[in-house]
Amino acid sequence: MKFIHILFSINGRINRAGWWLLNLPIFVILAISITTFDFPATLLFEQIQLLILLVLVCVHIAVSAKRWHDKDKSAWYLLFHIIPLICSICIYAAKLSSTWWELIHLIAVINGLWTVVELGIIKGTAGDNEYGPDSETSSESIIDVYISICGISAILFVFGIFFFVFKEGAGFLFGGLNIWEFLFSEEWYPTSLNNKRYGTLALILGTFSVTVLAMLLAVPFGLGAAIYVSEFSSPKLKETFKIVIEFLAAIPSVVWGFIGLTLMNEMIIKVFNAPIGLTMLNGGIMLALMSVPIIVSIAEDALKAVPDSYREAAEALGATRWQVIFRVLLPAAKNGLLAAVLLGAARSIGETMAVLMATGHSVNIPTGPLSRIRTLTATIAAELGEVARGGEHYQVLFIIGILLFSLTFIVNLIADLVIKGIRQS
Amino acid sequence: MKYRGRIIYVALSILVFFIYGFVIRDGSSDKQQGEESGQSIIKNKGSDTMVNLAQAWAERYSGISDTVSVEVSGGGSGTGVAALINGTVDIANCSRQIKPKEKEEAQKNTGKEPIEFIVGYDALAVYVHKDNPINKITIPQLAEIYGEDRKFTKWTQLGIANAGCRSDKIIRISRQSNSGTYFYFREALLGKERDFESGSLDLHGSKDVVEVIGRTLCAIGYSGMGYATDHVKMLDVATSSDQPYYSPNLYNVIAKTYPIARPLYMYSLGEPTGEAKVYLDWILSDEGQKIVEELGFVPLTRN
Numbered sequence: 001m002k003f004i005h006i007l008f009s010i011n012g013r014i015n016r017a018g019w020w021l022l023n024l025p026i027f028v029i030l031a032i033s034i035t036t037f038d039f040p041a042t043l044l045f046e047q048i049q050l051l052i053l054l055v056l057v058c059v060h061i062a063v064s065a066k067r068w069h070d071k072d073k074s075a076w077y078l079l080f081h082i083i084p085l086i087c088s089i090c091i092y093a094a095k096l097s098s099t100w101w102e103l104i105h106l107i108a109v110i111n112g113l114w115t116v117v118e119l120g121i122i123k124g125t126a127g128d129n130e131y132g133p134d135s136e137t138s139s140e141s142i143i144d145v146y147i148s149i150c151g152i153s154a155i156l157f158v159f160g161i162f163f164f165v166f167k168e169g170a171g172f173l174f175g176g177l178n179i180w181e182f183l184f185s186e187e188w189y190p191t192s193l194n195n196k197r198y199g200t201l202a203l204i205l206g207t208f209s210v211t212v213l214a215m216l217l218a219v220p221f222g223l224g225a226a227i228y229v230s231e232f233s234s235p236k237l238k239e240t241f242k243i244v245i246e247f248l249a250a251i252p253s254v255v256w257g258f259i260g261l262t263l264m265n266e267m268i269i270k271v272f273n274a275p276i277g278l279t280m281l282n283g284g285i286m287l288a289l290m291s292v293p294i295i296v297s298i299a300e301d302a303l304k305a306v307p308d309s310y311r312e313a314a315e316a317l318g319a320t321r322w323q324v325i326f327r328v329l330l331p332a333a334k335n336g337l338l339a340a341v342l343l344g345a346a347r348s349i350g351e352t353m354a355v356l357m358a359t360g361h362s363v364n365i366p367t368g369p370l371s372r373i374r375t376l377t378a379t380i381a382a383e384l385g386e387v388a389r390g391g392e393h394y395q396v397l398f399i400i401g402i403l404l405f406s407l408t409f410i411v412n413l414i415a416d417l418v419i420k421g422i423r424q425s
Numbered sequence: 426m427k428y429r430g431r432i433i434y435v436a437l438s439i440l441v442f443f444i445y446g447f448v449i450r451d452g453s454s455d456k457q458q459g460e461e462s463g464q465s466i467i468k469n470k471g472s473d474t475m476v477n478l479a480q481a482w483a484e485r486y487s488g489i490s491d492t493v494s495v496e497v498s499g500g501g502s503g504t505g506v507a508a509l510i511n512g513t514v515d516i517a518n519c520s521r522q523i524k525p526k527e528k529e530e531a532q533k534n535t536g537k538e539p540i541e542f543i544v545g546y547d548a549l550a551v552y553v554h555k556d557n558p559i560n561k562i563t564i565p566q567l568a569e570i571y572g573e574d575r576k577f578t579k580w581t582q583l584g585i586a587n588a589g590c591r592s593d594k595i596i597r598i599s600r601q602s603n604s605g606t607y608f609y610f611r612e613a614l615l616g617k618e619r620d621f622e623s624g625s626l627d628l629h630g631s632k633d634v635v636e637v638i639g640r641t642l643c644a645i646g647y648s649g650m651g652y653a654t655d656h657v658k659m660l661d662v663a664t665s666s667d668q669p670y671y672s673p674n675l676y677n678v679i680a681k682t683y684p685i686a687r688p689l690y691m692y693s694l695g696e697p698t699g700e701a702k703v704y705l706d707w708i709l710s711d712e713g714q715k716i717v718e719e720l721g722f723v724p725l726t727r728n
Contacts, residue, residue, distance in 0.1 A: 186623075187623065188623060189602075189620050189623065190602060190603070191602045191603050191607075191608070192620045193617050193618075193620075194617070194618065195620065202623075261633065261636065261637070262636075262640075265637075265640055266640060269640070269641075273591070275590060275591070275592050275594065275596055275641065275642070275643040276596055276626075276637070276640075276641045276643065276644065277640070278626060278637065356629060357629070357633075360626045361601075361626060361627045361628060361629065362623075362624055362625060362626045362627060363623040363624055363627075364623075364624050372624075372626060374627070382601040382627065382629050383601055383602065383603055385500055385501050385503070385504060386500075386501035386502065386503035386504060386601075386603040386604060386605075387503065387603055388503060388507075388527075389507060393603070
């Protein structure tokens with residue numbers, strides 16, 4: 001009820017901070033979407049957009065009306081906002097020349113500035129007035145509403161993205177795609193002229209194998225580094241370490257891909273005497289290097305969160321440093337450590353550019369670290385650019401998107417259940 | 426009373442929304458017209474194979490004309506044609522011919538037919554590492570290296586003692602399966618009936634192909650003639666073993682004896698007019714064609 005009252009009712013008062021908080025996002029969204037909007041909204045997508053925009057305008061008006069109340073003025077003062085609009089209707093109807101439009105723009109700008117000053121900067125009346133109690137002392141509920149909107153919109157965005165991906169792929173998913181072949185055939189021939197085959201087994205195995213390899217490399221290193229940074233290094237060294245590790249996270253993935261394509265390629269050829277260095281191993285090393293910073297920084301936070309009293313108690317009982325870490329710290333921080341590993345894994349599954357360049361991008365069932373593979377993400381990245389929009393191949397790429405979505409969802413779900421299980425036991 | 430207030434409020438919101446829409450849209454379209462009167466922009470987009478060439482043309486052209494600037498972007502032949510269909514570019518670059526379906530769509534969407542210009546040729550060279558002893562190859566041999574159910578998986582099967590390649594396996598370098606280069610090479614080798622065997626390295630750019638071959642002794646691959654480096658070697662190609670071999674060079678491509686060369690296209694929506702026409706004419710002139718040759722492609726005629 002409070003929710004609807006604040007967002008959609010023109011009764012009551014609101015302070016300046018509340019007005020900015022609720023209006024600023026609306027201004028940004030309106031400014032972006034109105035300029036790009038095609039008015040006869042024909043597509044479902046556009047109609048949804050129109051609906052959302054209308055709701056936002058309602059919120060804008062409701063909040064502004066409350067702001068006028070805060071200044072002890074009637075909500076009818078809102079009509080000042082539409083002076084330039086009424087002028088422009090008149091000019092539009094009378095088909096006047098473009099100098100008149102310039103004038104309208106000038107009026108609109110002045111009017112807009114005045115509105116912002118009046119509503120956003122000048123304080124409301126002190127104490128209670130006929131529209132409600134003092135707004136400066138009763139702003140708690142507005143912050144409440146604002147924060148819940150942020151939370152809800154995050155969920156809406158996730159569903160929106162899933163809806164979009166699903167909509168693009170749904171036509172072929174339910175009409176013509178052989179799901180069995182899609183999941184269990186290794187024949188990926190999307191552009192064959194007379195025998196198109198969409199089997200993603202090799203791609204799924206490619207994604208899995210390179211992620212597992214990356215985790216095998218990254219987890220020991222990452223956790224080891226986290227333990228070192230949190231338990232062994234001096235405070236000064238600790239700061240340096242953290243900065244360097246964060247710098248590692250700032251290297252863009254295409255740069256990693258390039259290192260894989262040139263430097264690591266050469267090294268793998270020399271060290272393993274392989275015919276070519278663009279392999280699962282190469283991709284795995286690149287992914288490991290990319291996920292180590294994430295693992296280190298989250299694991300280090302988890303270890304830091306273990307109270308010092310645990311360490312002191314263990315040492316008081318005569319435990320060695322190793323025993324303190326292995327028997328006390330790691331079990332106490334295991335939720336956080338698991339989260340660190342899973343976030344690192346999620347980074348690897350989702351990575352595109354580095355694996356596209358480093359793994360050889362070759363449709364093969366992986367047989368060992370030196371086999372050339374291809375991942376689901378790299379396939380989407382490489383092929384979506386040139387595919388005919390709306391065609392079968394396009395839809396299959398979106399179905400791969402759905403598949404990736406489901407895979408990460410399952411991984412996250414398992415992680416949640418595992419953490420819950422750990423917590424209960 | 427309360428009810429009426431609500432209706433007014435909703436009506437007001439709808440009104441505000443639509444009118445703001447009109448004002449801002451009209452304002453922005455006014456601005457665009459203003460920009461166009463000062464300097465005109467030709468938007469040019471498409472094939473990644475041609476993007477360096479298109480960029481070079483645009484740069485050289487900006488030195489000639491002060492009133493026209495050409496905006497070039499890549500993204501692939503398909504992307505260029507899609508933009509042409511949506512009417513968001515003036516000229517689309519395409520390393521393959523436009524498909525009848527795309528032509529139809531453009532006609533339906535914009536009411537204009539795409540007009541085709543051949544602006545040069547691109548010879549696809551077959552590359553190997555410079556230490557590979559092989560020097561020439563035939564199209565049927567290539568078909569059996571790349572095609573589905575292929576016969577040749579080892580260099581010795583071709584009669585080549587590739588000492589640097591210990592495993593003796595031929596590593597096939599290819600392109601991602603919907604690039605214009607891939608389509609053209611597949612059709613040149615296998616016609617329309619057969620596919621490439623999967624398991625090749627499908628790299629994402631003409632440059633990467635040459636880069637990887639330059640580091641891989643077992644590799645064979647194809648890419649534009651202009652991308653050659655010191656680390657790779659281009660093979661002479663014959664249509665069959667009893668035909669003469671031709672090396673990929675300007676002379677052979679213009680004489681149409683080199684078997685794997687393809688035209689490069691530019692498409693405009695309808696007969697080009699105004700600045701776009703002047704630009705296309707300039708591209709087809711001797712001066713524009715000289716740039717084609719500078720970038721390692723093949724001009725329409727040899728002067």
